[in-house]
Amino acid sequence: MKNLTQTAGPIGIFDSGYGGLTILSKIREQLPDYDYIYLGDNARAPYGTRSFDVVYKYTLECVERLFAMGCRLVILACNTASAKALRSIQQHDLPRIDPDRRVLGIIRPTVEALGRKTRNRHVGLLATPGTVQSQSYPLEIKKLYPDIQLSSEACPMWVPLIENNEYNNEGADYFIRKNLRSLLAADPRIDTLILGCTHYPILEAKIRRLLPAAITLLTQGAITARSLEDYLRRHPEMDARCTKQGSCRYLTTESVEKFSQSASVFLKEEIRAEQLDWDSPH
Numbered sequence: 443m444k445n446l447t448q449t450a451g452p453i454g455i456f457d458s459g460y461g462g463l464t465i466l467s468k469i470r471e472q473l474p475d476y477d478y479i480y481l482g483d484n485a486r487a488p489y490g491t492r493s494f495d496v497v498y499k500y501t502l503e504c505v506e507r508l509f510a511m512g513c514r515l516v517i518l519a520c521n522t523a524s525a526k527a528l529r530s531i532q533q534h535d536l537p538r539i540d541p542d543r544r545v546l547g548i549i550r551p552t553v554e555a556l557g558r559k560t561r562n563r564h565v566g567l568l569a570t571p572g573t574v575q576s577q578s579y580p581l582e583i584k585k586l587y588p589d590i591q592l593s594s595e596a597c598p599m600w601v602p603l604i605e606n607n608e609y610n611n612e613g614a615d616y617f618i619r620k621n622l623r624s625l626l627a628a629d630p631r632i633d634t635l636i637l638g639c640t641h642y643p644i645l646e647a648k649i650r651r652l653l654p655a656a657i658t659l660l661t662q663g664a665i666t667a668r669s670l671e672d673y674l675r676r677h678p679e680m681d682a683r684c685t686k687q688g689s690c691r692y693l694t695t696e697s698v699e700k701f702s703q704s705a706s707v708f709l710k711e712e713i714r715a716e717q718l719d720w721d722s723p724h
């Protein structure tokens with residue numbers, strides 16, 4: 443590992459593509475003073491249909507890049523990476539790379555919030571095939587709230603439709619309707635639905651229109667932002683290692699033009715992305 447000598451640096455936010463921007467924007471609203479580096483591995487997205495080993499390998503490579511750029515703390519703003527790579531990185535890689543660095547995921551804070559939201563304890567999960575297969579949500583729910591009954595629906599088409607900017611046409615509506623119907627058929631009593639992929643908030647208005655009004659939609663941006671704020675309050679030693687100049691850099695492994703354009707849709711502001719250079723420490 444190169445360049446792990448700085449004592450403080452930006453907070454790294456990682457996703458396979460654009461989805462993590464929905465988390466980043468809420469984090470920046472909540473914690474505007476901190477510096478951030480966003481990394482989207484768009485060249486290799488989507489991760490949702492890839493194997494455990496591949497998601498782990500890609501996620502670790504990206505986390506190591508963020509560390510090399512000075513990040514002491516990295517948030518996996520991606521359910522698929524949180525489900526398939528977080529535990530291995532925390533248990534096997536961090537002790538080897540640098541035991542003082544931290545990588546946090548977004549499944550645990552989502553489940554904590556879920557327990558406070560559902561009234562009848564019937565909940566649904568919409569996520570990538572990878573997140574659903576990993577069983578991370580049912581396992582975490584069982585640990586924290588064994589009384590909650592979870593039904594899951596894998597939505598393999600949703601991320602490709604979003605990454606390719608095709609989510610606003612009728613073809614997209616077909617797949618969204620199909621997955622929602624199938625989930626509600628599995629458990630018609632669902633009162634709270636987790637949008638368990640950070641890309642999905644871009645479909646929130648559409649999903650909202652197709653669901654009965656009584657169902658609460660749980661998105662992860664504000665939940666993750668509050669959880670990060672709480673984490674930094676409880677860990678002043680990590681807070682001291684996060685620089686605070688209010689800056690944000692955006693890096694992508696794909697085309698800078700495409701990323702800058704699509705990212706503007708997610709963030710509702712113009713941004714200028716940079717190409718990730720795998721060979722340079724900065």
Ligand code: DGL
Pocket residue numbers: 457458459461462487488489490491519520521522523570573601638639640641
């Ligand atoms: N945004 C990622 C998530 O939260 C998944 C996207 C992908 O399939 O690459 O699961």
